[in-house]
Amino acid sequence: MASVNRRNFIKNSGLATLPMLVANPVLAMGTTNNQSAAGTQVIKFMGDGEMFEPVDYLNILQQATIVRDSYGAGxxxxxxxxxxxxxxxxxxxxxxxxxxxxxxxxxxxxxxxxxxxxxxxxxxxxxxxxxxxxxxxxxxxxxxxxxxxxxxxxxxxxxxxxxxxxxxxxxxxxxxxxxxxxxxxxxxxxxxxxxxxxxxxxxxxxxxxxxxxxxxxxxxxxxxxxxxxxxxxxxxxxxxxxxxxxxxxxxxxxxxxxxxxxxxxxxxxxxxxxxxxxxxxxxxxxxxEGFEGRMKNTVQKANELFEALNKIPGITIKPLPGGTNIYSFALSPKIEITKLRDALNTNYNIRIGRVNEKNEGFISVNETLLYQDNNYIINAFKKSMA
Ligand SMILES: Cc1ncc(COP(=O)(O)O)c(C=O)c1O
Missing domain, CATH: 3.40.640.10 (Type I PLP-dependent aspartate aminotransferase-like (Major domain))
Structure with missing residues (x-):
C-alpha cells in the first residue's frame, strides 16, 4: 500500500476524470464560484465549514497524503x-x-x-x-x-x-x-x-x-x-x-x-x-491539520466583524444564548434581501442565507471567514446595502 504523492495521484487516479467532470453538466453543477482550491475563495455565512464541490475536492485531495485501506483496515x-x-x-x-x-x-x-x-x-x-x-x-x-x-x-x-x-x-x-x-x-x-x-x-x-x-x-x-x-x-x-x-x-x-x-x-x-x-x-x-487554530481565529474574527457590521444602519447580528457558530441576523424592513444576497454573491463571493418575511434569519460562521480580511467583508456589506 504505497503512499500516493500529488503527482502519482494525478497519474493513478487519471485526473483525466477532471475534464470529464467539468464537461458533465450534472457533475459540474454548482462548481462555479466555489474555487476554494483554486484561489477565488467563497465566504459562506452558512453551514459549519467547507463542503467542497467535486472539482475542488479532487484538487484539495491531491495535497493530502493518501494510503489506501482495505475494508477500513490500514x-x-x-x-x-x-x-x-x-x-x-x-x-x-x-x-x-x-x-x-x-x-x-x-x-x-x-x-x-x-x-x-x-x-x-x-x-x-x-x-x-x-x-x-x-x-x-x-x-x-x-x-x-x-x-x-x-x-x-x-x-x-x-x-x-x-x-x-x-x-x-x-x-x-x-x-x-x-x-x-x-x-x-x-x-x-x-x-x-x-x-x-x-x-x-x-x-x-x-x-x-x-x-x-x-x-x-x-x-x-x-x-x-x-x-x-x-x-x-x-x-x-x-x-x-x-x-x-x-x-x-x-x-x-x-x-x-x-x-x-x-x-x-x-x-x-x-x-x-x-x-x-x-x-x-x-x-x-x-x-x-491546523483546524483548531483556524477555528480559534474564526471565532475572534467573527466577534470583530459582527461588532463592525452592527454599526451599519439596518443590520443586527447577535449571538444566541449558549450558542456556537449560528447567530441571529436581522435586516431593517427597507432592505431587499434578494438584492443584497445577489450583490454579495456576484460582486464579492460572499454567500448569506435566507430570511423570513420579517427580514430575520440566521447566519453561520465557519472557517471560510478566514478567506478575506474583515475590511473586505465590511466594505462588501456596505456597498451591497447601498
Ligand atoms: C447532530 C447530528 N448527529 C448525527 C448526524 C448523522 O450524520 P450522518 O449524516 O453522517 O449519518 C447528523 C447529520 O446531520 C447530525 O446533525
Whole structure:
C-alpha cells in the first residue's frame, strides 16, 4: 500500500476524470464560484465549514497524503483513527460510514441487554434517525426536555427514579445520549457544568453515556473547552468527518477498546463495511491539520466583524444564548434581501442565507471567514446595502 504523492495521484487516479467532470453538466453543477482550491475563495455565512464541490475536492485531495485501506483496515483510515485517539484521549477509534450508524451502534452496544436510552427530545438520534433505535436495535428512546436544547442532571435523575412507580415491568436503563451542540436548537450548547453533573450521575449509577459530537469542534471553538475534555465525560463520542472537515462523508467513533473492538463486525452486519474508505479518511486527516487554530481565529474574527457590521444602519447580528457558530441576523424592513444576497454573491463571493418575511434569519460562521480580511467583508456589506 504505497503512499500516493500529488503527482502519482494525478497519474493513478487519471485526473483525466477532471475534464470529464467539468464537461458533465450534472457533475459540474454548482462548481462555479466555489474555487476554494483554486484561489477565488467563497465566504459562506452558512453551514459549519467547507463542503467542497467535486472539482475542488479532487484538487484539495491531491495535497493530502493518501494510503489506501482495505475494508477500513490500514492506510489513511488507520492514520485517521490514531489521530482521533490523540484528539479525544480515548483508547480506540473506528471509522464509520455515517454518523447515524456511529450513534446507533454506540447506544446499542453501550446499553447491552437494557432497553431504555434517554435522549434529548431535540436530538438527531430521537428525531432524525428513522426510528432505527426502536426498529433495528430494539432500544426504546426516552426523550427528555421537550423542544429544549438540553436536559439537566436533575431532570435525568428524576426520570430514572420515576421509572419503578411509572412502569410495571422492569427493563433497565442502558445508556444516555447527549448531542452537543444541538443542531435543531441552532447550535446551542449543553453547558459544561451540566455535562459534568450528568456524567457524575451516570458513572455513579452505572449508566453508560454517549456523545453525539457531530459538531463538537464548534462547541470547542465557542466554549474554549477542548474536544478531549468533552470526550473525557463520556464513554463514547462520535465526530463527523464531513460537516467541517471537508470529507464527502463518514464519521469517527471513539471509546474504550472493549466497545470499539465490537464495531467492525457490527458495521459489516448492518451493511456498512465498504471496500475503500481512503478518500474520506485522507481528506479529513489533511483538513484536521491546523483546524483548531483556524477555528480559534474564526471565532475572534467573527466577534470583530459582527461588532463592525452592527454599526451599519439596518443590520443586527447577535449571538444566541449558549450558542456556537449560528447567530441571529436581522435586516431593517427597507432592505431587499434578494438584492443584497445577489450583490454579495456576484460582486464579492460572499454567500448569506435566507430570511423570513420579517427580514430575520440566521447566519453561520465557519472557517471560510478566514478567506478575506474583515475590511473586505465590511466594505462588501456596505456597498451591497447601498
Ligand atoms: C447532530 C447530528 N448527529 C448525527 C448526524 C448523522 O450524520 P450522518 O449524516 O453522517 O449519518 C447528523 C447529520 O446531520 C447530525 O446533525
Amino acid at each position: 492506510g489513511s483510515v488507520e492514520a485517521l483513527e490514531k489521530k482521533f485517539v490523540e484528539i479525544t484521549g480515548k483508547e480506540k477509534a473506528v471509522f464509520m460510514p455515517s454518523g447515524t450508524m456511529a450513534n446507533q451502534l454506540a447506544i446499542a452496544v453501550l446499553s447491552g441487554e437494557n432497553s431504555k436510552v434517554f435522549v434529548q427530545d431535540t436530538s438527531h438520534i430521537y428525531r432524525d434517525e428513522a426510528d432505527a433505535a426502536q426498529s433495528v436495535y430494539q432500544k426504546r428512546l426516552m426523550p427528555l426536555a421537550k423542544d429544549e436544547p438540553f436536559f439537566t442532571a436533575q431532570q435525568l435523575q428524576a426520570a430514572v427514579e420515576a421509572l419503578p412507580s411509572e412502569e410495571v415491568f422492569k427493563t433497565g436503563v442502558g445508556a444516555v445520549s447527549i448531542e452537543n451542540p444541538v443542531r435543531r436548537s441552532n447550535g446551542r450548547m449543553v453547558p459544561i457544568e451540566e455535562l459534568r453533573k450528568i456524567s457524575a450521575y451516570c458513572r455513579a449509577n452505572n449508566i453508560k453515556l454517549h456523545l453525539d459530537g457531530a459538531r463538537i469542534y464548534m462547541a470547542a471553538a465557542w466554549s474554549g473547552i477542548s474536544v478531549k475534555e468533552y470526550a473525557s465525560l463520556f464513554d463514547t463520542i462520535y465526530i463527523s468527518l464531513y460537516k467541517y472537515l471537508g470529507a464527502a462523508g463518514g464519521a469517527m467513533l471513539c471509546g474504550d477498546k472493549t466497545i470499539i473492538d465490537k464495531m467492525p463486525h457490527l458495521i459489516k452486519v448492518h451493511g456498512g463495511s465498504m471496500y475503500g474508505n481512503w478518500s474520506n479518511a485522507a481528506m479529513a486527516l489533511h483538513r484536521l
